[in-house]
Amino acid sequence: MKIWLRHFIKHRDTALLALALLFLLGAILRPSIPFKHNIYAYFLVADISQSMNAEDMMLHGKKVTRMAYMQNMMHEVVASLPCGTKVSIGMFAGNSVAAMYAPIEVCRNFAAIQDTIAHLDWRMAWSGNSRVRESLFVTAKVVRAMPEPAQVLYFTDGEEAPKLHAFNTKNLDEFQGGDDWLFVGIGTDEGVAIPKLSQDNQVIGYWSNESFAMQPGIAQISESTLGVRDDNVAFGDHDRYVSKLASEYLENLTKEIGAKFIKGDSTYTVLKAMKEQKPARRDIAPLPLDWLLASLAGLCILATYASHHPWRQIKQNLHLYRREIQSRFFVKSEAVAHDNHFQ
Incomplete structure (x- = not known):
């Protein structure tokens, strides 16, 4: 061992360069x-239902719709996720949830994910109703159908339209799924009217109170007769439906399925709650070592430029610098004194 060590010290530079070459070859593999x-x-x-068009949120000092506020929050959440995280975007309307695509890696597909969020629109909805409770079963099916597990983040104001009563409230006792899901409430407790928009996004009125009631004459409750929202429009303030964030309802709903509800007051609040969620899964993945080998090669190359006696070399350099500074200072002082004497 001592013989090898002496040989290495004697031919240190050659040995270090040889090691650097071996490390680089290993990194290439x-x-x-x-x-x-x-x-x-x-x-x-x-949530892309029409209640998300209600303007009761503040963003950058301006009043915006719940939809715009939600989109901004989703943009910021995605931008804050570390590389390696996978994301899928889904839409809720009626009693269904549809996934735009399976979870994809956030950094390699950052532009595509952000573009999907930017183009979310109430006109993409396939139903005028808003049945959050009913949609939980569909959401669970969508997640199970994905190629890998995913945690659910549900952005909604919790508005049920038509309103729930004893006969149309879905029983969740046998619901499987929802464990550690996160529901983010979008909206305020103030209460505002929901604008009714044309296909050109022009306000043509406001949803009336009758729009959120069950249609008369429905005697039996089934998947096809759960009730649809009336298309009536309010003509005055007195008959407009006032929409609020259904905080209490969402709180109770999430407790039934083992999920968690938070108000979407800020992106920080959402990200903090996401960190408390369990990971989607644990799996064995390859840990690359090429960066480590390349770093070792770089250190070997740098070591070839280091002196055999670094501290001695540093002292010598400092001594030389000090002598040079002293010589320049004294030469300048003598020159000034000589000029003054001559005058």
Whole structure:
């Protein structure tokens, strides 16, 4: 061992360069080792029902719709996720939830994900109703159909239209899913009217109170006769339906399925709640070692430029610098004194 050490010290530069070459060749092969770690994947469900057009949110000092506020929050959430995280975007309307695509890696597909969020619109809805409770079963099916598990983030104001009563409230006792889901409440407790918009996004009126009532004459409750929202429009303030964030309803709903509800007051609040969620799964993935080998090669190359006696070399350099400064200072002082004497 001592012989090898003496040989290395004698031919240090050659040995270091040889090691650097070996490390670089190893890095080119891109080796990896199996490593068990957490896999984070999220299914972001956006409520695109017409109650999300209500203007009761503040963004950058201006009053905006719940939809615009939700989109901005989703943009910021996606932008804050670390590389390796997977994201899918879904839409909720009626009693259904549809996924735009399976979870995809956030950094490689950042522009596509942000573009999907930017183009969310109430006109994409396939139903005028808003049945959050009914949609939970569909959401669970969509998540189970994905190629890998994903945690659900549900952005909604919790508005049920038509309103629920004893006969049309779905029983959730046998619901499977919802464990550790996160519901983000979008809206305020103030209460505002819901504008009724044309296909050109022009306000043509406001939804009336009758719009959120069950249609008369429905005797039996089934999947096809759950009740549809009346298309009446309010003509005055007195008959407009006032929409609020259904905080208490969402709180009770999430407790029934083992989920969590938070108000979407800020992106920080949402990100903090997401960190408390369990990872979607734990799996064995390859941990690349090429960066480590390349770093070792760089250190070996740098070491060839280091002196055999670095501290001695530093002292010598400092001594030389000090002598040079002293010589320049004294030469300048003598020159000034000589000029003054001559005058």
